[in-house]
Amino acid sequence: MNQIPALIRVFSYLSILTVGGGMAAFPELKILTVDVHHWLTFTQLIHLYSMGQMAPGPNMMMIVSIGDWAAGTLGAVVVLIAFFGPTAVLAFLVGRLWIKLAKWPWRDSIQKGLAPVSIGLLLAGCFTLAKGAVTGATTAAIAFLVFVILLRVKINPALLVLGGAVVGAFAYGPKIF
Amino acid sequence: MNDTAAVPAPDPKAALGTSAAPREISVGDIFIEFLLIGATSFGGGVVAYLRNGLVSKRRWINDKEFVEFLAISQTLPGLNATNMAILVGDELRGALGAIAAVVGICLPGALLMYAVGMAYHVHGDRPMVTAALKGVAAAAVGLILATTWQLGRKSLAHTYDVIFIAITVLGVNYLHQSVPRVLIAVGLIAILWYHPRKSDKEGAAR
Numbered sequence: 068m069n070q071i072p073a074l075i076r077v078f079s080y081l082s083i084l085t086v087g088g089g090m091a092a093f094p095e096l097k098i099l100t101v102d103v104h105h106w107l108t109f110t111q112l113i114h115l116y117s118m119g120q121m122a123p124g125p126n127m128m129m130i131v132s133i134g135d136w137a138a139g140t141l142g143a144v145v146v147l148i149a150f151f152g153p154t155a156v157l158a159f160l161v162g163r164l165w166i167k168l169a170k171w172p173w174r175d176s177i178q179k180g181l182a183p184v185s186i187g188l189l190l191a192g193c194f195t196l197a198k199g200a201v202t203g204a205t206t207a208a209i210a211f212l213v214f215v216i217l218l219r220v221k222i223n224p225a226l227l228v229l230g231g232a233v234v235g236a237f238a239y240g241p242k243i244f
Numbered sequence: 245m246n247d248t249a250a251v252p253a254p255d256p257k258a259a260l261g262t263s264a265a266p267r268e269i270s271v272g273d274i275f276i277e278f279l280l281i282g283a284t285s286f287g288g289g290v291v292a293y294l295r296n297g298l299v300s301k302r303r304w305i306n307d308k309e310f311v312e313f314l315a316i317s318q319t320l321p322g323l324n325a326t327n328m329a330i331l332v333g334d335e336l337r338g339a340l341g342a343i344a345a346v347v348g349i350c351l352p353g354a355l356l357m358y359a360v361g362m363a364y365h366v367h368g369d370r371p372m373v374t375a376a377l378k379g380v381a382a383a384a385v386g387l388i389l390a391t392t393w394q395l396g397r398k399s400l401a402h403t404y405d406v407i408f409i410a411i412t413v414l415g416v417n418y419l420h421q422s423v424p425r426v427l428i429a430v431g432l433i434a435i436l437w438y439h440p441r442k443s444d445k446e447g448a449a450r
Contacts, residue, residue, distance in 0.1 A: 084424060085322055086320075087318060088396070095423050111364075119357055119382075122356050122357050123290075123353050123356070124283070125349065131361060132259075132364070133362055143354075147350065151326055151350060154320070154326065155323050158320050159342055161320055162313075162330065163334070166316075175439060176436075176439050177434050177435050179317060180434035180436070180437060180438045183405035184430050184431045186396045187408060187412025188423060189424075191412060193305035193388045200381035209386065210253035211381035214390045217386070218393065222391075225286045225287030225308040225387070226287070228287070230379075231382055232380045236372060236379065236382060238375070239375035241372060
């Protein structure tokens with residue numbers, strides 16, 4: 068079955084939801100790719116998303132893998148364009164307008180008003196991810212430690228995520244020694 | 245498209261940084277700089293890499309412009325990193341600059357995740373891999389919480405913003421409303437709450 072039209076629809080829709088960051092779209096990403104279209108399981112989505120946190124560049128590049136699994140390399144390219152195209156065009160058009168609107172009083176209202184909503188959407192996405200990723204005492208401890216360390220120490224977060232991989236392998240992996 | 249790759253290497257004198265005179269920034273320069281940022285910004289926090297590359301190293305824009313672009317990037321839908329690429333690319337070289345910047349910043353991560361996705365598809369169900377990924381996913385939750393926390397401390401205007409945050413989270417996670425519905429409903433209320441006041445105008449006109 069040809070998945071390309073569905074990929075375009077889903078990812079251009081998700082594109083518009085990423086207010087504040089990619090995480091804001093995560094709840095809908097889960098519903099559409101896992102529950103509606105069955106392109107992958109929730110566990111696979113969590114795995115891909117978390118691995119994507121270690122990759123350089125914009126942190127939603129894991130969508131490429133979903134496109135690839137659903138429809139091959141063409142699917143990967145289509146997903147990239149569908150996901151980044153709409154907001155890129157919007158940023159281009161509104162960006163030019165926004166700078167001209169510096170004296171428009173509502174501009175400040177929009178920025179101030181959307182700031183807490185975007186934080187709320189990021190948190191909501193984070194909780195959706197946590198529902199699948201934090202399943203017991205060990206995973207809760209990893210999440211909590213990473214959170215606290217990042218707020219207190221200047222360290223590359225990718226190293227902490229790698230550290231999480233090591234702890235996970237020891238805690239849940241087959242005993243190799 | 246191919247002519248962007250044929251741009252000559254940067255002028256060695258300019259590379260020495262002896263002259264502060266602005267030189268012509270080509271679409272190729274923009275592509276290369278954003279490609280570099282896209283390839284080296286491991287561990288999220290692309291914004292810090294952007295500031296370092298564009299403001300400190302290249303001096304293509306100043307700090308004030310950077311903060312202005314960042315405010316727009318955060319308000320608009322789209323990832324901060326790609327929105328910043330569009331805005332800065334457009335500022336430097338118009339539409340072509342914007343395209344070069346966004347393709348440059350996305351390309352390395354996209355290729356990497358394409359390869360990672362394929363490897364995961366083949367080896368993802370090995371016990372050792374799933375065990376390690378359990379740890380990775382838990383760490384990612386901590387990382388995203390920390391990023392959100394830091395963003396919140398920087399971008400929120402008042403403590404009572406917590407109410408808007410709470411309503412948004414409740415709407416999505418507990419009332420299971422769709423993200424756009426919550427975004428429009430709570431967003432409109434919050435924007436009206438922050439409606440322009442007279443005192444603001446006087447303050448700005450001062």
